[in-house]
Amino acid sequence: MLVKTVFAGFGGQGVLSMGLNLTQAAMMEGKHVTYLPSYGAEVRGGTANCTVAVSNEEIASPVASSPEFVIAMNLPSLVRFQNQIESGGVLLFDASLVETEVSRGDIEVVGIPATDLANKIGSPKSANMVMLGAFIKKSNLVSLDSVIEGLKSTFKGKPDLVTINEQALRTGYDLL
Amino acid sequence: MSIVTKVLMTGNAAIGEAAIRAGCQCYFGYPITPQNELTEHMAANLSRRKGCAFVQAESEIAAINMVYGASLAGVRVMTSSSSPGISLKQEGISYLAACELPAVIVNMSRGGPGLGSISASQSDYFQATRGGGHGDYRTPVLAPSSVQELADLTHRAFDLADKYLTPVLILGDGILGQMMEPVEFRHEAPEVPPVRSNALRGAKGRPSRIVKTFTSNPSTLEELNWSLFRRYQVIKQAEVTYDTFMVDDARLVVVAFGIAARIAKGAVKTARIEGLKVGLLRPVTLWPFPAAKIRKLAEDVKQFLVFEMNMGQMLEDVQLALEGSAEVSFYGRTGGVIPTPSEVLRVIARLYHQKGLHR
Numbered sequence: 001m002l003v004k005t006v007f008a009g010f011g012g013q014g015v016l017s018m019g020l021n022l023t024q025a026a027m028m029e030g031k032h033v034t035y036l037p038s039y040g041a042e043v044r045g046g047t048a049n050c051t052v053a054v055s056n057e058e059i060a061s062p063v064a065s066s067p068e069f070v071i072a073m074n075l076p077s078l079v080r081f082q083n084q085i086e087s088g089g090v091l092l093f094d095a096s097l098v099e100t101e102v103s104r105g106d107i108e109v110v111g112i113p114a115t116d117l118a119n120k121i122g123s124p125k126s127a128n129m130v131m132l133g134a135f136i137k138k139s140n141l142v143s144l145d146s147v148i149e150g151l152k153s154t155f156k157g158k159p160d161l162v163t164i165n166e167q168a169l170r171t172g173y174d175l176l
Numbered sequence: 177m178s179i180v181t182k183v184l185m186t187g188n189a190a191i192g193e194a195a196i197r198a199g200c201q202c203y204f205g206y207p208i209t210p211q212n213e214l215t216e217h218m219a220a221n222l223s224r225r226k227g228c229a230f231v232q233a234e235s236e237i238a239a240i241n242m243v244y245g246a247s248l249a250g251v252r253v254m255t256s257s258s259s260p261g262i263s264l265k266q267e268g269i270s271y272l273a274a275c276e277l278p279a280v281i282v283n284m285s286r287g288g289p290g291l292g293s294i295s296a297s298q299s300d301y302f303q304a305t306r307g308g309g310h311g312d313y314r315t316p317v318l319a320p321s322s323v324q325e326l327a328d329l330t331h332r333a334f335d336l337a338d339k340y341l342t343p344v345l346i347l348g349d350g351i352l353g354q355m356m357e358p359v360e361f362r363h364e365a366p367e368v369p370p371v372r373s374n375a376l377r378g379a380k381g382r383p384s385r386i387v388k389t390f391t392s393n394p395s396t397l398e399e400l401n402w403s404l405f406r407r408y409q410v411i412k413q414a415e416v417t418y419d420t421f422m423v424d425d426a427r428l429v430v431v432a433f434g435i436a437a438r439i440a441k442g443a444v445k446t447a448r449i450e451g452l453k454v455g456l457l458r459p460v461t462l463w464p465f466p467a468a469k470i471r472k473l474a475e476d477v478k479q480f481l482v483f484e485m486n487m488g489q490m491l492e493d494v495q496l497a498l499e500g501s502a503e504v505s506f507y508g509r510t511g512g513v514i515p516t517p518s519e520v521l522r523v524i525a526r527l528y529h530q531k532g533l534h535r
Contacts, residue, residue: 024184027184034357036356039354040294040295061435061516062351062355
């Protein structure tokens with residue numbers, strides 16, 4: 001099993017954090033995992049993306065030319081990555097921010113109103129965690145518990161942030 | 177759930193952390209993508225340690241000369257950069273070699289020539305393995321292919337440098353530096369970093385020593401060159417390291433290093449599933465090069481494929497090693513293009529059938 005996922009969106013939406021949280025959880029579960037941020041001439045406020053590869057065996061390349069999952073948090077990311085998704089793969093996008101028709105019929109397209117849901121639970125900044133929760137449910141790559149454990153180590157000494165993020169994760173997870 | 181002793185780190189940060197744990201006391205650097213996380217890690221962590229120094233130098237040339245000074249003072253010292261910056265450091269590396277001074281130099285290489293691109297490349301192989309600067313010298317070159325190996329080989333680089341009194345190069349690339357993987361550190365940082373016995377720290381109670389790279393007497397310099405080359409012969413005998421994968425019954429052996437070897441290994445695994453008898457040789461030391469191993473393999477294997485992220489540099493070392501005893505093909509991507517395992521698999525499968533190895 002080798003599954004590659006691309007997380008993409010505006011800088012500041014927390015797309016790299018989504019990837020890192022998944023990577024952390026996969027590591028805690030003893031899986032092979034690589035995380036590769038895009039490091040081009042990116043600018044603050046521009047688009048950012050990262051690729052996470054999770055496998056039961058050694059990972060040959062951390063780069064994904066045709067990822068199985070793409071999580072698009074904005075329109076430019078959806079446009080850029082939708083054609084790269086492997087046939088039979090899954091595109092998740094933030095339906096609160098992106099209104100679009102995806103032309104491909106060979107992939108599964110899942111709209112998650114992540115930003116609206118994050119606003120509803122009172123933490124607009126945690127739309128990324130809502131999305132990650134939905135992705136965890138859809139992909140079943142790692143367990144939700146591992147992601148929450150990972151959050152606790154990421155936000156060590158900041159229990160408030162753990163609570164907020166955990167709530168957002170569960171909101172997305174329970175949606176699907 | 178397994179007990180986690182691993183941490184998640186970028187390759188760049190892992191080198192920094194491993195260096196500190198190897199007793200690196202001084203780091204001097206100048207920013208360049210894609211290795212800045214290493215400088216950042218040293219700024220955040222080395223400068224907090226007692227007796228240690230981190231300096232962001234005014235240039236790459238300044239940084240390598242600070243390395244020269246710190247090495248003279250007998251401490252473990254490191255600098256890092258990426259391709260164009262490493263070119264700037266070559267004069268200093270040559271001087272370090274001439275004065276028999278240990279140091280660790282990290283090149284997280286990017287596309288070239290010139291300012292090139294900031295994407296990963298392996299086009300500094302020639303520069304790394306042929307000395308790099310002017311004069312008759314070589315430097316050991318270590319080529320890791322994972323974040324764990326970056327950490328492990330950083331430790332080894334310091335040991336090699338001290339053992340053979342030579343600058344040692346770690347040749348990585350932008351992807352290895354930027355990517356995060358779980359990594360385990362097997363050493364704790366020493367409380368008192370080691371100091372070499374022949375350090376220049378004042379001549380109280382002993383005659384003064386002069387360390388210099390210039391002599392007006394050619395025969396003195398010739399003697400130095402002989403002495404260096406005798407040491408290089410010892411390094412060639414004792415320090416060659418490589419990895420093999422499924423070479424025992426192979427009809428085709430892929431030779432690749434660093435990140436390319438990792439990509440190639442993925443291709444070799446798939447080729448095996450498809451019934452192609454393919455193996456992989458991965459040199460871990462690029463200099464000294466595992467030439468004897470390649471010659472040995474050629475007793476049974478008549479077809480080699482060299483795969484690099486450049487236009488064919490290690491290829492020449494493979495050809496030299498084989499001395500015509502087997503056929504060598506080459507596949508390369510360059511400029512910062514990252515090839516995929518399936519792309520390499522196609523090349524392997526095509527070559528395998530072209531050469532009739534399936535019969």
